[in-house]
Amino acid sequence: MQTTPVTQSYRLVISTSIGEVREDVASGQKAFFAGRQFGAGEVISSFAAGEDHAAPSYLTVQLGDNQHIMLNPEYLQYINHSCNPNCFFDTTHLAVIALRDIACEExxxxxxxxxxxDMSQPFVCNCGSQQCLGIIQGAKYLSPQQAAAYRLNLYIAGKRNQEG
Ligand SMILES: [Zn+2]
Known part of the structure; x- marks a missing residue:
């Protein structure tokens, strides 16, 4: 669910053209590691809408009020949450974009x-970043300052404007 310290030992789960899914041997938590360098703004992967759901789950990405898709390719679901992220899931262009330069193995x-x-399974974040927000439960719950610090999808930004 969230990024993990790099000191743990991992086993390889899936090798892909853009990186590897590895499982933390101790916790069973999976994470996605870059297989090469990516430059800021680079499209890391495009994705398509897999199975469509009316309600969110921890595996879906939201495209609209009642549209929550499974990711295709599925391995993108192993890109975890961080309050200091290096990627952005652009749900308008269906692409994973590097927010900054990313090193191989990051x-x-x-x-x-x-x-x-509004997430179905809020969680307490332990990402360890200085700006960690603590409880992660969806854009609905961000303060204006928190929201302003992040790139948000058009759908999410529009919804905040409607409700704000
Ligand atoms: Zn955090």
Missing amino acids: ELSFFYPSSEW
């Missing part, structure tokens, strides 16, 4: 509330 992460309005 864990990929994105900010869940950038695409999720």
Whole structure:
């Protein structure tokens, strides 16, 4: 669910053209690691809408009020949350974009509330970043200052404007 310290030992789960899914042997938590360098703004992967759901789950990405898709390719679901993310899931262009330069072997992460309005499974974040928000439960719950610090999807930004 969230980024993990790099000191743990991992086993390889899936090798892909953009990196590897590895499982933390101790916790069983999976994470996605870059297989090469990516430059800021680079499209790391495009994705398509897999199975479509009316309600969110921890595996879905939100495209609209009642549209929550499974990711295709599925391995993108192993990109975890961080409050200091290096990736952005652009749900307008259906692409995972590097927010900054990413080194080979760096864990990929994105900010869940950038695409999720009201999460089905809020969690306490332990990402360890200085700006960690603590409880992650969706864009609906961000303060204006918190929201301003992140790139949000158009759908999410529009919804905040409507409700704000
Ligand atoms: Zn955090």
